[in-house]
Amino acid sequence: MRDPLQEHRHLVSRRHFFKSTGLAAGRIALAGLMLPEALKAATSAPKTAAHAHPPLPGLPHFAPKAKxxxxxxxxxxxxxxxxxxxxxxxxxxxxxxxxxxxxxxxxxxxxxxxxxxxxxxxxxxxxxxxxxxxxxxxxxxxxxxxxxxxxxxxxxxxxxxxxxxxxxxxxxxxxxxxxxxxxxxxxxxxxxxxxxxxxxxxxxxxxxxxxxxxxxxxxxxxxxxxxxxxxxxxxxxxxxxxxxxxNDPPGVDKQTRRDMLDALAKLNEHEYKQVGDPEINTRIAQYEMAFQMQSSVPELTDIxxxxxxxxxxxxxxxxxxxxxxxxxxxxxxxxxxxxxxxxxxxxxxxxxxxxxxxxxxxxxxxxxxxxxxxxxxxxxxxxxxxxxxxxxxxxxxxxxxxxxxxxxxxxxxxxxxxxxxxxxxxxxxxxxxxxxxxxxxxxxxxxxxxxxxxxxxxxxxxxxxxxxxxxxxxxxxxxxxxxxxxxxxxxxx
Structure with a gap:
């Protein structure tokens, strides 16, 4: 009898392979057609500071009046x-x-x-x-x-x-x-x-x-x-x-929380390699954001x-x-x-x-x-x-x-x-x-x-x-x- 979990992973991996390779081939062909425009957009796009959550390529579309x-x-x-x-x-x-x-x-x-x-x-x-x-x-x-x-x-x-x-x-x-x-x-x-x-x-x-x-x-x-x-x-x-x-639960200090998140990130990265679900990367980023907010939110709310x-x-x-x-x-x-x-x-x-x-x-x-x-x-x-x-x-x-x-x-x-x-x-x-x-x-x-x-x-x-x-x-x-x-x-x- 087949292992259901292994079968699921096999199917997901196969779908992911065909999807990613098909899209990659399309991107290569499209890049050849649109390279001049892409270079133009890259050189004209406004420069932005590097952040963990950057804007989409090409945005903003024009100089914004409001940030x-x-x-x-x-x-x-x-x-x-x-x-x-x-x-x-x-x-x-x-x-x-x-x-x-x-x-x-x-x-x-x-x-x-x-x-x-x-x-x-x-x-x-x-x-x-x-x-x-x-x-x-x-x-x-x-x-x-x-x-x-x-x-x-x-x-x-x-x-x-x-x-x-x-x-x-x-x-x-x-x-x-x-x-x-x-x-x-x-x-x-x-x-x-x-x-x-x-x-x-x-x-x-x-x-x-x-x-x-x-x-x-x-x-x-x-x-x-x-x-x-x-x-x-x-x-x-x-x-x-x-x-x-x-706030951390009783008995969990800052370093312990940091170690837990680092270990969890490795597990999530391994899972992402297996199934390619983009929500896994979102989960990694959100865990990290939550950790950073443990310092930033108390400072924000202190008036x-x-x-x-x-x-x-x-x-x-x-x-x-x-x-x-x-x-x-x-x-x-x-x-x-x-x-x-x-x-x-x-x-x-x-x-x-x-x-x-x-x-x-x-x-x-x-x-x-x-x-x-x-x-x-x-x-x-x-x-x-x-x-x-x-x-x-x-x-x-x-x-x-x-x-x-x-x-x-x-x-x-x-x-x-x-x-x-x-x-x-x-x-x-x-x-x-x-x-x-x-x-x-x-x-x-x-x-x-x-x-x-x-x-x-x-x-x-x-x-x-x-x-x-x-x-x-x-x-x-x-x-x-x-x-x-x-x-x-x-x-x-």
Whole structure:
């Protein structure tokens, strides 16, 4: 009787032999045809420092304006009407029905599709113009308004998804269906890391002040999908060890851990020679990264060296781990150390009711810290090479969900228009792009699809979104999909 394990190894080795030799022959032939172009690309590519996790050959495609991304994601769908999309004519229309000519039979969620009326709920918050640019901000964003001239406010963002899970998955991965790499994973894959002792992609999920449960977050939102697992985001935790198992177990000292990893690497290298699975090399690299992080993460999270003036920029909660303010400070510290992509998911912006109670609490969490992050980056000369993005997965309706009173209202999901802002590397500050109708219900000027937001992010980091691809299931997959998408040049410096 044959040994099943030996038979498996024989089959894998045979497949690996034919695959590798066939590809090698193809590479030799292709190299002969493309040698002049290859030499040209090699001599024109920008020089990069040698790192354990380098960029793909030929990347960036052109000189980047930003080296890294900090993405402030407001999970749940912040209300653009109450924050950044000022509609001064709505108070006169309080409690009148949204005209059919505006709604035009557009898709509704099951939460409001059964309503007999769609009563208009004007924002109860005051708006003012700020900065030399005169951008309108709600009183709930009074701190963010102080950096108005650093921001490009995009008021005409659109998506097709109307419910949270597909909508968040869509803007994070370029597909509504799970299983694709996240934006941060694509950046890690394409541009590599400038740091050898911290991951290329780090995620934080701070607490929120609104006293209710929030929409669930899934690790697949920062997963590498069909890319190698080394490109997945690493979650920096608020409680306990910042990264799981960052400390050695009792009785294991640093040298013992080093010896164990070296021995394990030899075993993995032997296995790789047997089966040729690239995930084995990923495993070796990740074990080594974990070892390096045992020193780098404690240093990263120790903020004792920060000046009081810097701490004050981020607000009174900056010294409390797990708050949005503390996460923003951590984002700046990671950016300094070469982390490629830092994403902060702040939850509970899903205000179907009690909006006037919960929205101010959410804004209090993030408003001061957003201003502080922009000012801190700028004071250190880092803003010009750091792209900062703020936004959620969709917007909110102008009409009220449920009971409407002058004191309180709720809003349903609205994918047809919502507002995001960008700042920093590659962005023209003091800009307003796009426009919505008088009800903040339809885009009337310069629509921007969420895939075009992602195309613009990649562009600022020196990537042509059409050329960053990975062959999977017979297709050249990319973050922005197969549809024709454009970079939003109107917000670029």
């Amino acid at each position: 890294r991304l900090i993405y402030l994601f407001m999970n749940g769908g912040p209300s653009q009407i109450d924050l950044l999309d000022y509609k001064p004519g709505l108070p006169k229309m309080f409690d009148t029905d949204l005209p059919d000519s505006i709604r035009m039979g557009q898709r509704l969620t099951t939460m409001t599709s059964g309503q007999s009326r769609f009563p208009i709920a004007p924002s109860k918050y005051q708006f003012k113009q700020h900065g030399k640019s005169g951008i309108w901000f709600s009183e709930l964003l009074s701190h963010t308004a102080q950096v108005a001239d650093e921001l490009a406010v995009i008021k005409s963002v659109q998506t097709e998804a109307i419910n949270h899970d597909p909508a968040v998955t869509f803007i994070q991965t370029g597909r509504q269906i799970p299983g694709n790499p996240s934006l941060g994973s694509w950046l890690s894959y394409g541009l590599g890391s400038e740091c050898d002792n911290l991951p290329a992609f780090v995620v934080m999920t701070p607490s929120w002040s609104a006293k209710r449960d929030a929409q669930a977050l899934y690790q697949r939102l920062w997963s590498s999908g069909f890319l190698q697992t080394k490109h997945s985001g690493v979650s920096l935790r608020a409680k306990g060890d910042p990264v799981l198992y960052i 004792k060296g920060e000046s009081q003036a810097t701490l004050d920029l981020y607000g009174p909660e900056v010294t409390i781990p797990g708050t949005f303010s503390h996460s923003c400070l951590m984002a700046r510290r990671m950016a300094e150390r070469g982390v490629r992509c830092i994403e902060i998911f702040h939850r509970e912006w899903d205000h179907h009711g009690d909006l006037t109670r919960d929205l101010p609490l959410q804004c209090r969490d993030v408003d001061h810290a957003c201003m502080g992050l922009i000012k801190d980056l700028k004071s250190r000369g880092m803003l010009d090479e750091t792209l900062v993005v703020w936004g959620g997965e969709f917007g909110r309706t102008v009409y009220c969900q449920g009971k409407l009173t002058p004191e309180d209202y709720g809003r349903d999901h609205h994918p047809r228009c919502f507002t995001m802002w960008m700042a920093g590397g590659g962005i023209k500050g003091g800009t307003v792009y796009g426009e919505t109708d008088d009800f903040s219900y339809n885009v009337v000027q310069d629509p921007v699809h969420i895939s075009e937001i992602n195309a613009t992010i990649l562009h600022c980091l020196g990537i042509d979104h059409r050329k960053l691809t990975f062959k999977f299931q017979g297709l050249d997959q990319r973050l922005t999909g197969v549809e024709e998408r454009k970079v939003v040049t109107g917000v670029l410096a």
